[in-house]
Structure formats: structure tokens, C-alpha cells
Amino acid sequence: xxxxxxxxxxxxxxxxxxxxxxxxxxxxxxxxxxxxxxxxxxxxxxxxxxxxxxxxxxxxxxxxxxxxxxxxxxxxxxxxxxxxxxxxxxxxxxxxxxxxxxxxxxxxxxxxxxxxxxxxxxxxxxxxxxxxxxxxxxxxxxxxxxxxxxxxxxxxxxxxxxxxxxxxxxxxxxxxxxxxxxxxxxxxxxxxxxxxxxxxxxxxxxxxxxxxxxxxxxxxxxxxxxxxxxxxxxxxxxxxxxxxxxxxxxxxxxxxxxxxxxxxxxxxxxxxxxxxxxxxxxxxxxxxxxxxxxxxxxxxxxxxxxxxxxxxxxxxxxxxxxxxxxxxxxxxxxxxxxxxxxxxxxxxxxxxxxxxxxxxxxxxxxxxxxxxxxxxxxxxxxxxxxxxxx
Numbered sequence: 342x343x344x345x346x347x348x349x350x351x352x353x354x355x356x357x358x359x360x361x362x363x364x365x366x367x368x369x370x371x372x373x374x375x376x377x378x379x380x381x382x383x384x385x386x387x388x389x390x391x392x393x394x395x396x397x398x399x400x401x402x403x404x405x406x407x408x409x410x411x412x413x414x415x416x417x418x419x420x421x422x423x424x425x426x427x428x429x430x431x432x433x434x435x436x437x438x439x440x441x442x443x444x445x446x447x448x449x450x451x452x453x454x455x456x457x458x459x460x461x462x463x464x465x466x467x468x469x470x471x472x473x474x475x476x477x478x479x480x481x482x483x484x485x486x487x488x489x490x491x492x493x494x495x496x497x498x499x500x501x502x503x504x505x506x507x508x509x510x511x512x513x514x515x516x517x518x519x520x521x522x523x524x525x526x527x528x529x530x531x532x533x534x535x536x537x538x539x540x541x542x543x544x545x546x547x548x549x550x551x552x553x554x555x556x557x558x559x560x561x562x563x564x565x566x567x568x569x570x571x572x573x574x575x576x577x578x579x580x581x582x583x584x585x586x587x588x589x590x591x592x593x594x595x596x597x598x599x600x601x602x603x604x605x606x607x608x609x610x611x612x613x614x615x616x617x618x619x620x621x622x623x624x625x626x627x628x629x630x631x632x633x634x635x636x637x638x639x640x641x642x643x644x645x646x647x648x649x650x651x652x653x654x655x656x657x658x659x660x661x662x663x664x665x666x667x668x669x670x671x672x673x674x675x676x677x678x679x680x681x682x683x684x685x686x687x688x689x690x691x692x693x694x695x696x697x698x699x700x701x702x703x704x705x706x707x708x709x710x711x712x713x714x715x716x717x718x719x720x721x722x723x724x725x726x727x728x729x730x731x
Contacts, residue, residue, distance in 0.1 A: 348448070349448040350458065354384065357447055358377075358387075358391055380408070413488060418454045421457075444475070446463050450493035455479075475506050484516070487697060494694055508573065510621065514690070515618065539668075556665075564630045569629070569685070570691070572623050574617060607678070630683040635668065635677070636676070637668075
């Protein structure tokens with residue numbers, strides 16, 4: 342797939358940055374056009390792999406933002422994007438739409454810029470282009486509090502409604518104990534980048550080795566052509582010694598599986614991908630469609646193993662809409678399986694976010710009412726003898 346990749350807000354920009362980094366490390370060429378959009382000048386300087394000319398600051402003259410962010414306010418984030426929509430359009434002008442198969446918009450749904458400006462950006466893209474526009478959204482963890490949950494619940498409706506498919510990543514499922522906040526987000530961004538690039542980077546038309554079970558962008562687009570919400574599973578195993586190299590940080594599992602045939606190894610790897618941590622915990626059988634991508638050295642790929650894995654997925658998901666393909670990588674040191682579960686409908690975490698959001702909204706309303714009453718009591722004299730100026 343040839344992808345136009347846009348990060349909105351701090352988290353969205355970091356995800357795009359990690360995707361570009363992982364591409365470079367694995368000799369892929371997925372992100373043909375990269376763009377990051379932010380309301381905070383400081384955050385816009387953080388990406389390491391996005392060219393300066395592909396960074397857009399919005400809200401620089403907005404009364405509340407002024408280039409310092411929107412303070413987690415989703416409404417201000419949306420307002421800033423609408424006010425600066427002409428500047429955003431001009432940034433899109435650099436994208437040669439004939440060079441991309443789809444556009445991916447990445448954002449956190451818990452903050453203000455990603456959750457507010459993200460849907461505005463997506464809405465504009467849908468007006469301008471006929472190609473599919475997908476969303477990649479980070480759901481806040483319960484530990485992050487009620488306000489991020491409320492932002493996410495509001496933004497999620499717009500993301501799902503405006504995109505051709507929304508791929509979700511749940512911070513709750515991926516938070517590790519003993520990590521600092523920055524370390525945690527760094528690790529989660531790396532895990533997500535691994536899954537997205539391995540999935541969408543399959544079937545490169547200019548790859549040096551032709552896949553035995555060919556997969557191309559149309560297969561991915563067909564699987565994502567369901568609207569709704571999707572989740573991704575992933576597992577990998579090393580096929581050669583790589584020491585403690587940088588790439589090991591991008592692999593979820595670095596164990597060597599010995600004594601098994603290629604077919605059995607592939608079947609087991611795909612099962613592990615589905616049964617391990619999904620980007621969004623869900624009931625696998627609630628998916629509408631599924632897609633398997635097996636990536637690694639050509640010598641490790643097996644048609645029999647892939648077919649066996651596909652048959653197993655069909656039974657688990659209870660659908661015949663399952664596509665599977667190889668993604669040969671001559672210099673790969675790991676065999677990876679990524680499974681896309683498209684249009685899942687049983688997702689307890691999203692239900693929990695909505696419940697937390699309702700509670701937060703009620704609490705905010707109650708606090709506002711109490712605050713107004715307290716202010717009135719503070720500035721009004723009890724005898725009513727003092728007249729206001731106006």
C-alpha cells in the first residue's frame with residue numbers, strides 16, 4: 342500500500358514519526374507522504390524523522406491557543422482547525438493523490454488537538470479525495486481520568502462516522518507497571534508502529550521478492566471496507582541471532598521456536614497473534630472480516646501453514662471473509678504474523694469509556710452549578726443594599 346500519513350496533535354505526530362522510523366529500519370516504503378499538524382509549537386519540534394517542511398502549526402493567532410496548545414479542550418481543538426482550514430488545505434496540496442492508495446490520520450482521542458482537530462481534518466480529506474481515509478486513534482486509559490474519557494467518547498463518534506475504518510489502540514491494555522509515563526508512551530507508540538507498518542506495508546509493488554501468496558493494497562482496502570472499528574493482533578519469532586540490536590525493541594516476542602516445521606510454526610504464530618494483546622481488546626468472533634499478513638524471510642514462509650492459519654481464523658471469526666498473504670523480506674531476522682480484525686462490535690473497553698465519560702460529564706455539570714452558586718454568594722451582599730455598576 343502507498344500511504345499518505347497525517348499525525349494530528351502530539352501523540353498522533355509521535356506515532357507517525359515511529360512509523361517512518363520503523364520503515365527505515367526494515368527497508369519498507371509505505372509512507373509516501375507524511376504530514377504532522379499541531380497547535381503547540383514546542384510539540385511540533387519533537388518528531389525526529391518528519392521533515393521540517395512537513396510540519397504545520399495551527400492556532401498560532403487563536404485567542405486561546407496562541408501556539409501553546411489547546412489545554413485538552415476538544416472544542417477549542419476543533420475550532421482552531423476550522424479557523425485554519427485554508428492552511429491545512431495548502432499542506433494537502435503537496436500530496437500527489439495519484440501516488441497514494443489511502444490516507445491514514447493518527448491522533449490521540451484523549452487530548453484536545455487530536456480529538457478536536459482530527460475529525461475536522463478527516464472531514465476535509467473526505468471532501469477533497471476519493472481514496473479511503475482511515476483513522477488510527479489512541480483511547481485513553483481509565484487511569485488518565487474523566488476528562489480524557491469524555492473527550493474520547495465525543496471524538497470517537499466523529500472518527501468512526503467520518504472515516505472509512507477506525508483502527509483503535511487502547512492505552513489501558515498496553516500500560517506496563519514500573520514505567521514512567523514517557524517510557525510507557527514510547528513503548529506503546531513503538532508497538533503500534535510495528536503493527537501498522539507490517540500490516541499496511543505488505544505487498545509493496547517494488548519489493549525485491551515476489552510473494553508466493555500475493556497480497557496487495559486492494560486486499561487491505563477490501564478488508565477495511567466495513568466502516569466501524571478494527572483491532573490488530575501481532576506476534577513474531579526470531580529466525581536468526583540478532584543480539585541486542587535496535588530492532589529487537591520493535592518485536593513483541595523475541596523467542597526462538599525450535600523443532601517445529603514451517604507450517605506448524607506459522608499456524609502457531611497466527612494463533613498467538615490473535616490470542617495475545619490486541620490493539621483493542623475485543624471478542625474475536627464479533628469481527629466482520631479478517632486479514633492475515635505473514636512477513637519474514639522467504640525461506641520461512643509456507644503456503645500450507647498460511648492456509649491452515651486462514652482456516653483457523655475462519656472458524657474463530659465465523660466468517661468466510663478472510664484474506665491471507667505473504668510479505669517476503671530478504672533481510673528480515675524475524676518471522677511476523679499480523680492479523681487485522683475488521684469491524685469488531687463487542688469491545689468492552691469502548692463501553693467502559695462511554696460510561697466513564699457520562700459520569701465525568703455529569704460531575705462537570707454539577708461542579709459548574711455549585712461554582713456558580715458559590716461565586717454568586719461571594720460577590721452579593723446579604724442585605725442586597727449594594728447596587729452593581731451595570
